[in-house]
Amino acid sequence: MKGISLIEVMLYLLISMALITVILHVGLHCYSTAYKTSAKHEACLQLAVALLYFGYDCKKASLKGWNAQKPLPNRCLLRVDKKDIGWFIKKNRLMRYVGHYNPFTKKWSHLSTSVVVHQIELVDFRYTYNNNRCVGITCYLTKRVHDSQISLHSFFAMRNL
Numbered sequence: 001m002k003g004i005s006l007i008e009v010m011l012y013l014l015i016s017m018a019l020i021t022v023i024l025h026v027g028l029h030c031y032s033t034a035y036k037t038s039a040k041h042e043a044c045l046q047l048a049v050a051l052l053y054f055g056y057d058c059k060k061a062s063l064k065g066w067n068a069q070k071p072l073p074n075r076c077l078l079r080v081d082k083k084d085i086g087w088f089i090k091k092n093r094l095m096r097y098v099g100h101y102n103p104f105t106k107k108w109s110h111l112s113t114s115v116v117v118h119q120i121e122l123v124d125f126r127y128t129y130n131n132n133r134c135v136g137i138t139c140y141l142t143k144r145v146h147d148s149q150i151s152l153h154s155f156f157a158m159r160n161l
Contacts, residue, residue, distance in 0.1 A: 046117050054076075054156070074124065084097075084099060089122075093119075095113060122151075137155070
């Protein structure tokens, strides 16, 4: 008599299911790791673009009337041409305001807003002074992605006008 016994069939099924389980586990682990790595790279790219955008504003900004507004670590106000540009965090978003800012009433007029980065945790501006003049700003940005934090920072020299 030739054929396959029930025990052999059960053994083959058991081995096949074990192999399929191992293959699926490895595949899901690789996919999860690739997804998290991709999200971290995307967050890093978003922060880098935000820093470039901030650097562009710093490049155009003048220091005329710099002392009119006391700098705070979680916001930055710049004067570009005849407009004010404000960078700060609001509801876990890095915001950029363009318009006219009145430091006495602390209100904006002729305002346009844009969200630069979503889900940001920390924005920190540190000012560098030389002879009581601001000569540069270091911007620190931190964003949480899954179970880790992505942080970037850069120094921007201010032009003296």
